[in-house]
Amino acid sequence: xxxxxxxxxxxxxxxxxxxxxxxxxxxxxxxxxxxxxxxxxxxxxxxxxxxxxxxxxxxxxxxxxxxxxxxxxxxxxxxxxxxxxxxxxxxxxxxxxxxxxxxxxxxxxxxxxxxxxxxxxxxxxxxxxxxxxxxxxxxxxxxxxxxxxxxxxxxxxxxxxxxxxxxxxxxxxxxxxxxxxxxxxxxxxxxxxxxxxxxxxxxxxxxxxxxxxxxxxxxxxxxxxxxxxxxxxxxxxxxxxxxxxxxxxxxxxxxxxxxxxxxxxxxxxxxxxxxxxxxxxxxxxxxxxxxxxxxxxxxxxxxxxxxxxxxxxxxxxxxxxxxxxxxxxxxxxxxxxxxxxxxxxxxxx
Amino acid sequence: xxxxxxxxxxxxxxxxxxxxxxxxxxxxxxxxxxxxxxxxxxxxxxxxxxxxxxxxxxxxxxxxxxxxxxxxxxxxxxxxxxxxxxxxxxxxxxxxxxxxxxxxxxxxxxxxxxxxxxxxxxxxxxxxxxxxxxxxxxxxxxxxxxxxxxxxxxxxxxxxxxxxxxxxxxxxxxxxxxxxxxxxxxxxxxxxxxxxxxxxxxxxxxxxxxxxxxxxxxxxxxxxxxxxxxxxxxxxxxxxxxxxxxxxxxxxxxxxxxxxxxxxxxxxxxxxxxxxxxxxxxxxxxxxxxxxxxxxxxxxxxxxxxxxxxxxxxxxxxxxxxxxxxxxxxxxxxxxxxxxxxxxxxxxx
DNA sequence: TAGAGCCTGGACAACGTTGTCACGAGCGGG
DNA sequence: CCCGCTCGTGACAACGTTGTCCAGGCTCTA
Numbered sequence: 180x181x182x183x184x185x186x187x188x189x190x191x192x193x194x195x196x197x198x199x200x201x202x203x204x205x206x207x208x209x210x211x212x213x214x215x216x217x218x219x220x221x222x223x224x225x226x227x228x229x230x231x232x233x234x235x236x237x238x239x240x241x242x243x244x245x246x247x248x249x250x251x252x253x254x255x256x257x258x259x260x261x262x263x264x265x266x267x268x269x270x271x272x273x274x275x276x277x278x279x280x281x282x283x284x285x286x287x288x289x290x291x292x293x294x295x296x297x298x299x300x301x302x303x304x305x306x307x308x309x310x311x312x313x314x315x316x317x318x319x320x321x322x323x324x325x326x327x328x329x330x331x332x333x334x335x336x337x338x339x340x341x342x343x344x345x346x347x348x349x350x351x352x353x354x355x356x357x358x359x360x361x362x363x364x365x366x367x368x369x370x371x372x373x374x375x376x377x378x379x380x381x382x383x384x385x386x387x388x389x390x391x392x393x394x395x396x397x398x399x400x401x402x403x404x405x406x407x408x409x410x411x412x413x414x415x416x417x418x419x420x421x422x423x424x425x426x427x428x429x430x431x432x433x434x435x436x437x438x439x440x441x442x443x444x445x446x447x448x449x450x451x452x453x454x455x456x457x458x459x460x461x462x463x464x465x466x467x468x469x470x471x472x473x474x475x476x477x478x479x480x481x482x483x484x485x486x487x488x489x490x491x492x493x494x495x496x497x498x499x500x501x502x503x504x505x506x507x508x509x510x511x512x513x514x515x516x517x518x519x520x521x522x523x524x525x526x527x528x
Numbered sequence: 529x530x531x532x533x534x535x536x537x538x539x540x541x542x543x544x545x546x547x548x549x550x551x552x553x554x555x556x557x558x559x560x561x562x563x564x565x566x567x568x569x570x571x572x573x574x575x576x577x578x579x580x581x582x583x584x585x586x587x588x589x590x591x592x593x594x595x596x597x598x599x600x601x602x603x604x605x606x607x608x609x610x611x612x613x614x615x616x617x618x619x620x621x622x623x624x625x626x627x628x629x630x631x632x633x634x635x636x637x638x639x640x641x642x643x644x645x646x647x648x649x650x651x652x653x654x655x656x657x658x659x660x661x662x663x664x665x666x667x668x669x670x671x672x673x674x675x676x677x678x679x680x681x682x683x684x685x686x687x688x689x690x691x692x693x694x695x696x697x698x699x700x701x702x703x704x705x706x707x708x709x710x711x712x713x714x715x716x717x718x719x720x721x722x723x724x725x726x727x728x729x730x731x732x733x734x735x736x737x738x739x740x741x742x743x744x745x746x747x748x749x750x751x752x753x754x755x756x757x758x759x760x761x762x763x764x765x766x767x768x769x770x771x772x773x774x775x776x777x778x779x780x781x782x783x784x785x786x787x788x789x790x791x792x793x794x795x796x797x798x799x800x801x802x803x804x805x806x807x808x809x810x811x812x813x814x815x816x817x818x819x820x821x822x823x824x825x826x827x828x829x830x831x832x833x834x835x836x837x838x839x840x841x842x843x844x845x846x847x848x849x850x851x852x853x854x855x856x857x858x859x860x861x862x863x864x865x866x867x868x869x870x871x872x873x874x875x876x877x
Numbered sequence: 878t879a880g881a882g883c884c885t886g887g888a889c890a891a892c893g894t895t896g897t898c899a900c901g902a903g904c905g906g907g
Numbered sequence: 908c909c910c911g912c913t914c915g916t917g918a919c920a921a922c923g924t925t926g927t928c929c930a931g932g933c934t935c936t937a
Contacts, residue, residue: 198683200893211917216895224915241679246659247605248893250596251922258639258660267625267835269618269818276616279642288656290607290639293628307637310595311607330590334547450822469618470819473799486616549923560887565925573885597923600892 199240208236219244250312258282259315259496260308261291262301270443270466270485271319274341277489278317285497287314298322309336315496317341317489323384325350337499341492343386344509351499353492353510355483357387357465360514361394362401364463364481365439367516369402372526373437373461377410377428379421379449380441388413391441391465410435421448429456436526437461443468450474463522472519479522482515548589557585568593599661607631608664608845609657610640611650619792619815619834620668623690626838627666634846636663647671658685664845666690666838672733674699686848690841692735693858700848702841702859704832706736706814709863710743711750713812713830714788716865718751721875722786722810726759726777728770728798729790737762740790740814759784770797778805785875786810792817799823812871821868828871831864 201215208215210233217225218233225233236242250256261278263271279289290308294301301321305328308316315337318325323346332338332350340352368376378395381388392413399406409431412424425448428435438453438460440446446464453460467482491510498504550564557564559582566574567582574582585591599605610627612620628638639657643650650670654677657665664686667674672695681687681699689701717725727744730737741762748755758780761773774797777784787802787809789795795813802809816831840859847853 198893202893205917212893213895213917213919214915217916220895226915229915241683243655243659243679245600245661245893247596247599247661248922249895251594251600251893251924252895254922256596265625266615266628267622269621272618272621273616276614276642279615288639288660289641290637292632292638293625306592310592311637312594312596331592334590447819447822450819454822468819470796470799470817470823473803473823474819475824547923551923554887561923562888562925563886566886569925575885578885594923597892598925600894600923601925603892 198245199242200245201242203240204233204236204242207240208232255314256312257286258288258290258311258313259317259493260305260311260313261289261317261319262294262304262308263291263319264296264321265293266291269469274319274485274489277486278493281490281493281497287497294319294321296321298324302327306331315339315500317492317496318345319343320345320386322346323386337496339492339496339499341488349507351492351495351504351507351509353488353495353512355387355488356511356514357390358394358397360481360483360516361391361439361441361465362398363394363514363516364465364479364522365395365398366401367479367518367522368437368439368461368463369398369404371437371461371523374402374404374526375407375410375433375435375437376404377412377425377435377438378441379412379424379428379438379445381413381416381445383413388441395439407433413441416442416444416448418448418451421445422452425449425452429458429460434458435460437463437522437524440464442466446478446480450478458527459524460527461522461524463516467517471517474521476521476524477519479516479518479520482517484512484515487512547594548591549594550591552589553582553585553591556589557582604663605661606635607637607639607660607662608666608842609654609660609662610638610666610668611643611653611657612640612668613645613670614642615640618818623668623834623838626835627842630839630842630846636846643668643670645670647673651676655680664688664849666841666845667694668692669694669735671695686845688841688845688848690837698856700841700844700853700856700858702837702844702861704736704837705860705863706739707743707746709830709832709865710740710788710790710814711747712743712863712865713814713828713871714744714747715750716828716867716871717786717788717810717812718747718753720786720810720872723751723753723875724756724759724782724784724786725753726761726774726784726787727790728761728773728777728787728794730762730765730794732762737790744788756782762790765791765793765797767797767800770794771801774798774801778807778809783807784809786812786871786873789813791815795827795829799827807876808873809876810871810873812865816866820866823870825870825873826868828865828867828869831866833861833864836861 201212205212205215215233218230259282261275275291282289292304294304298321309331318340320340320343325345325348328338329348338350340350344352380392383389414420438449440449443466464480467480471478471480550561554561554564559578563574564582567579608631610624624640631638641653643653647670658680667689669689669692674694674697677687678697687699689699693701714725729741732738763769787798789798792815813829816829820827820829
């Protein structure tokens with residue numbers, strides 16, 4: 180049997196373990212290859228006796244269909260990719276989970292990767308997923324140039340951007356109402372008597388940060404308050420920088436009486452600063468935080484629904500895969516102000 | 529050109545979009561198929577001029593190698609699977625991220641899925657990943673019978689269980705020291721003068737819950753305290769049940785003066801109950817919680833390092849793939865007691 | 878200048894699956 | 908009794924890639 184021997188050798192050389200194939204099952208059951216395929220896929224046209232023989236062979240050999248081969252033949256992989264910033268961030272966990280649930284409902288698997296807020300890594304990941312021939316891609320942009328995805332989109336990879344818009348290409352995106360949310364949050368502070376309000380946010384090149392700043396400015400303008408430069412601080416959201424920014428706003432001759440924070444990482448740091456601070460300072464944060472209601476005072480936030488973002492994006496992706504949609508569109512989801520105490524504190528002076 | 533026409537028809541019928549293949553690139557560049565392959569994979573033996581011609585064709589056509597086909601040919605998929613309970617749970621986010629980082633360091637992609645704490649869904653997911661021919665599998669068990677993975681493991685799928693041990697099969701697993709951690713946490717309460725200490729945990733069929741209960745009992749026994757049945761409550765960790773359990777322990781003629789909570793979901797609910805409660809009750813929770821230091825009093829916890837769990841498991845998986853390891857092993861990672869105030873409160877009476 | 882050896886490039890088979898098609902058996906109706 | 912039909916089954920090609928192997932052209936040396 181040189182044929183068999185050769186085959187075994189090859190296997191033990193290049194793989195680890197010999198997975199049985201349909202050919203093996205067919206040989207054992209004494210039927211043709213296609214008949215096994217029919218049984219495995221539940222296609223009609225097989226007598227019960229034949230089916231049983233095949234099934235027994237499958238069980239005996241521990242056969243499992245190789246989906247890689249199937250995909251190669253069929254074209255669709257029944258999997259979608261998700262590129263996000265950091266799975267460990269509590270904002271993205273629910274988002275990822277929501278995408279997964281929608282994928283599951285459509286019989287698809289989710290492959291996800293973290294870009295670590297690095298544009299190059301985002302691209303690397305997105306393209307790796309395309310090489311795996313995912314049917315669609317949900318991207319939370321880290322970079323601001325997504326032309327690298329153009330050939331993929333043209334080739335039929337349904338692509339939806341979430342949380343931040345796509346850069347330099349025209350594509351579907353699902354965003355929160357960052358501008359409106361920030362505006363509402365700041366207006367809430369103004370309504371409680373504050374006029375000197377600080378804003379601490381992320382780097383302005385990040386779309387969400389820019390939009391939230393725009394909302395802050397709009398709310399201040401609505402109230403006829405002119406904004407001092409010292410009240411605004413934009414930059415990386417590492418604790419050290421945020422801490423310094425907060426302390427500067429709170430000192431000096433005309434300190435702010437309230438702070439609006441641009442995302443959850445900033446909010447947490449500012450809470451720590453305020454806890455060490457003697458004077459009461461009002462605080463409204465963008466993004467909800469677990470246990471926000473257990474703090475004293477409770478934390479008032481502008482909450483975005485990250486699960487809804489994920490769900491909406493994934494649903495749009497599958498509708499696009501089904502060929503129902505026309506041109507790219509931008510969807511905006513509302514935010515919600517949740518008053519818990521910290522945003523309702525009156526000005527201290 | 530009937531050949532070309534037919535090919536195009538086929539494509540637009542069964543796929544969406546015509547991805548160019550190496551054949552197309554080869555035709556455009558006027559070289560052979562294998563030469564394109566060599567360029568794409570950076571193999572030696574191609575003159576710079578030829579390479580440039582090929583590269584131009586690749587760019588012009590927007591070609592991207594089809595990894596499905598590659599995998600079929602090569603045997604390894606350079607991807608690993610992760611089956612966990614719920615990505616939205618803050619305990620699993622960092623774990624997943626840690627696994628991803630290790631995978632990335634080994635040039636592999638991570639595919640993950642949530643079992644939603646459902647044994648059937650765990651099996652479905654695990655087998656789907658095997659059908660995709662992942663090289664390895666990290667499983668956080670939901671069910672307690674993993675014999676369904678036996679054929680896969682025999683076939684060479686490196687498998688590591690995390691957080692909870694595998695059921696009814698012999699396999700690698702990486703666990704936290706649940707017993708020791710709980711014992712230390714409860715001993716901490718005893719050291720601060722408590723004798724009537726409650727325990728609220730998850731369903732006892734879950735391994736971690738059983739181990740933590742065992743730790744509780746051991747610490748109590750060490751101190752010569754006999755445990756009343758009313759002090760222990762095991763069951764689903766939905767807020768309603770936990771709330772009821774806590775309130776029962778805190779009422780009656782001999783209420784507990786301290787509570788040890790069996791996981792983060794329980795802890796959060798108990799904090800809420802205690803906040804509404806007049807008498808001071810000490811609390812130590814298993815699992816750390818974000819912002820635990822900002823509560824008043826700060827929350828004392830027995831922290832497990834979920835990222836380390838993931839990292840350790842993934843590293844073991846890749847070492848197994850490299851064929852370095854012998855038999856299955858059980859690794860146990862230490863926990864760490866973090867005192868922040870709530871666990872150091874003295875008994876109220 | 879001829880022969881040896883090297884380097885580049887291409888033809889071909891194989892990976893495991895599925896779609897197409899054809900074949901043979903059984904059967905009912907003309 | 909034969910034609911045509913249905914039904915179960917299997918042979919074969921194709922999906923896009925990579926490993927093997929061979930051919931042809933080049934350089935270098937004797």
